[in-house]
Amino acid sequence: MRDMNKKSAFTLIELLMVIAIIGILAGILIPTVGAVKKQANIAASKSQLSNYVNAISMFKSEYKFYPDFGASAAGDSYTVSLNSPATSTAFIKTLSARTTTGAPISATDAKSLGNRRKIAFHSFSESEFYLDDSDVVSTDQLADRFNNININIEIDGDGDGFVKPTGADKIRTPITAYVEIDEDLGAPDYTLWD
Secondary structure, X not given: OOOOOOOOOOOHHHHHHHHHHHHHHHHHHHHHHHHHHHHHHHHHHHHHHHHHHHHHHHHHHHHOOOOOOOOOOOOOEEEEXXXXXXXXXXXXXXXXXXXXXXXXXXXXXXXXXXXOOOOOOOOOOHHHEEEOOOOOEEEEEEOOOOOOOOEEEEEEOOOOOOEOOOOOOOEOOOEEEEXXXXXXXXXXXXXXXX
């Protein structure tokens, strides 16, 4: 017969075994979750870059020339580096027909940027902008999902349908984009052509 006063409980060894198993599982899962998050951020950033490439293609279809965003369009291809507020602002104004505050661009800006009809080819969302150290959105600086501002757009400069990004072979596309590594942020580099 069973003693009614006796209580069942885990022994110390059983508790230590459960804690050890949980520790082992956590050790396996935590790095995996970090890698999945990194890949998700790369995928979201590549989507952002693809949207920029599509917006520039639509601009070209509308106006029959590529916007230069202040870059010199000499040689096989030219690179538009969005790592400065001045270039990011020109990029935003040209492709959205809006200022960094969201107001419509002026007729003077529209003419100088080449978007004379003030067509919105892309609508920039808050997730595309740089967050400063105080987590304040800087609407004059574009960044990827890692908060990396080293975004580059490569545009065909001579009309042959190829671009030659720095450090890469010639690629059969009139526009592509890539992001350079930022070791301080721990942000990886990646390209649209991979």
